[in-house]
Amino acid sequence: MLSKKTKYAFHALTYLGKNRDQKTVLIQDIAAEYGISHKFLENILLELKKAGILGSKKGKGGGYYLIKEPKDVALSKVIRLLDGPIALLPCVSLNYYEPCIECQDEGKCGLNKVMIQVRDEMLNVLENKSLADILDKE
Amino acid sequence: MLSKKTKYAFHALTYLGKNRDQKTVLIQDIAAEYGISHKFLENILLELKKAGILGSKKGKGGGYYLIKEPKDVALSKVIRLLDGPIALLPCVSLNYYEPCIECQDEGKCGLNKVMIQVRDEMLNVLENKSLADILDKE
DNA sequence: ATTTACCCTACTTTATTTATAGACTTTACA
DNA sequence: TGTAAAGTCTATAAATAAAGTAGGGTAAAT
The missing domain is CATH 1.10.10.10 (Winged helix-like DNA-binding domain superfamily/Winged helix DNA-binding domain)
Structure with missing residues (x-):
């Protein structure tokens, strides 16, 4: 949330x-x-x-x-600014990356790989929706 | 996260x-x-x-x-169980709904409408990925 | 000069997350 | 039948993060 x-x-x-x-x-x-x-x-x-x-x-x-045009204010930008990472795990965050200490080899971690996919799909939504979409629906 | x-x-x-x-x-x-x-x-x-x-x-x-087959353990199920809502706002949560007190009329709230779309797209990912996907990549 | 409103720092309170403690119950097996 | 192994349950403490407060400083308009 x-x-x-x-x-x-x-x-x-x-x-x-x-x-x-x-x-x-x-x-x-x-x-x-x-x-x-x-x-x-x-x-x-x-x-x-x-x-x-x-x-x-x-x-x-x-x-x-x-200052910005509403269409240029992506949801992702606002969320990152105030809430931090969008990724579900620190080890798959693009902007706030941190390794998981329990993880020996990230390249062999299935959870890591799946969460990268999840992150990319979430980003695809959050970068393409913007303040303009909110305003359109008011 | x-x-x-x-x-x-x-x-x-x-x-x-x-x-x-x-x-x-x-x-x-x-x-x-x-x-x-x-x-x-x-x-x-x-x-x-x-x-x-x-x-x-x-x-x-x-x-x-x-007990369950890995393909039947959706990411969404585990997340909801231990972390609670997947939705980004309480007013768009399917399983943990709560109205936003600042919101006079949810039906007229653009943020609510956009967040419903975001929720649906996130759910689409998290309900279709499962433990089987993690195991496949180990 | 004074009002108005942004800017900044620090603090407090509250809630949530993370972790710990200890007693209890069930089971296998000698 | 006793004992050690293993999960179950309840409660609580410690750590961290979120939410909210307080009060003064600074800049700009009239």
Whole structure:
């Protein structure tokens, strides 16, 4: 399951995507819409900004706005950013690889090989679905 | 990511699958093979037994053995048993459904609709891969 | 100058995962 | 029939991660 952090990130991105006509959107507006703690959401939006997905403007009239096109915000990107690996085991993660200590020879591990296939099929879905797909269905 | 519990379950099932010629296999043999705590593995094997995947025999000469055919032990079954939901959000889980409190109307939630598609594609993979696929690659 | 809102750090609480302990039951076999 | 071997069960502790709080600092608009 995704963490609440990631779920909230998707909600926030959806809200920002729906309000692209506005220059900026306030944290507190998003927080109020979904009943999320203002401070908690702040951290999430910051991470999305650092990843180049959102932009922000300080001061009066400031707020957050979407920088990327919704179709360019893949689900995989958001999940990796806030939740970490998509792979089901550390030994098959592309971005967060770690060997399994119980595994003598990864090349002979059937579980490893099957999980690589699972990972590839999951990635195929998560890289090809994007914020645009979410917005289309709202 | 899968919990260690689930990963160990897959290791244990693989070991039992590879030793189907023996009547029974000792917990401690499996634990030693993968460097897992005997007591921790005990709980895992018990759950697999209660789920009808393994059988066991007490006393001297006892141990665990695979009841099901490897092809009938889908990855999804093991994951659900030990880790819970496969879906990425509680509101799209088939077996562990819970509504999202921030969601007024699930039917109008784009995230919900996209995550249903993701769930279905993940399930398609995890229900069609089984212990047999792991054993084939050992 | 003051309001408004983003930025940053640290901490606390809660939940989950991982692991351990110890007593109990069943079985094989001498 | 006794004893050692092996799984069963319940409870609890330790470690880690997730979720949420607090409070002040910094930049920009009017």
